[in-house]
Amino acid sequence: MDIDAWVWWLIGAAALGIPLVLTAMPEFGMLSVGAVAGAVTAGLGGGTVLQVIVFAAVSVALIAVVRPVAARHRSQRPELATGVDALRGRTAVVLERVDASGGRIKLAGEIWSARSLDTSQSYEAGREVDVVEIDGATAVVM
Template sequence: MEIDPWVWWLIGAAGLGVGLVITAMPELGMLAVGAVAAAAAAGAFGGDTLVIQVAVFAVVSTALIAVVRPIAARHRAQRPQLATGVDALKGKQAVVLERVDRSGGRIKLAGEVWSARSLDTDRVYEVGEEVDVVDIEGATAIIM
């Protein structure tokens, strides 16, 4: 009993799929798609077209790797970073508890009392005003 070439391509695609799951290498998934395309070519053109099958496998696999890989790399690089600690406080709003000027004052930020000073040395913030935290220097919030 002879097995049709398209079946061999599907077995190869399944093997690559298993490799993808085990190693988490996305390139193996792209090669598996190329093998499925080669299986489709074998089914469409018959089993005697090994050159066409290999060409379809190579073209589809190479195209997927050339197109999908750079897109995935860009998405990986653009992941938002989770801000923690004082970095998470930058950009938050606070309420002035004691008058804030260039020499200091107090604000309520994220439920805690912080020392603060004005970013603009000529600006004064009065009690009750809402302000934005632009930076944290040590234990002092810089506001505007």
């Protein structure tokens, strides 16, 4: 009961797929694709040396090309801001005087507690201010 080389390559590809699922490291997936390429080479009658070369070449090429692209996509911020991230940079209207110790603003149709970013600044009712950040349930404005 002799098992063909291409079957061993497919077993190797499946074995490399297990850590891919468990660790979410895409490199294992790229090695697994390389093993499938080795299986195809074996199935087409390529020798052992050629199978290993194809495995290595495909794996290295995928890691060299796909990994930087994936890292670039992972580091990009999402274009759609939600929650408090969507409130940063918005304009609000002062309802009650806002200074370093507090106040109230109307932001996105809701009333928020607010404080000024610059402790020496104060903003009177009716004035428009820009939201710099959200600190807990308080908008920091300038």
